[in-house]
Amino acid sequence: MSDPSAAPARAAHTTSTGERGSFCTARCTCGWYGPARRARSLARADADAHLAETTDGH
Numbered sequence: 001m002s003d004p005s006a007a008p009a010r011a012a013h014t015t016s017t018g019e020r021g022s023f024c025t026a027r028c029t030c031g032w033y034g035p036a037r038r039a040r041s042l043a044r045a046d047a048d049a050h051l052a053e054t055t056d057g058h
Contacts, residue, residue, distance in 0.1 A: 013054045015047035026050070 014029045023036035026047035034046035 013051055015051060017043045017047065030054075 012030055015026055016028075017024050017026050017040060019025075019040075020036075022038060024038070024040045024043040025036050026034040026043045028047070028050055032050055034043060034050070037043045037046070
């Protein structure tokens with residue numbers, strides 16, 4: 001049986017990326033944001049790392 005308390009915590013973290021000029025930044029609905037990156041792939045990796053931290057219970 002799955003833990004129903006885990007689903008709302010995961011739903012609270014939805015990431016996206018946005019661009020301003022030549023920089024891309026990852027953001028999350030929880031208020032977190034990553035550093036400005038020139039490569040979109042690095043911004044996406046920052047977002048993936050944030051999601052991994054939140055699912056580990058941090």
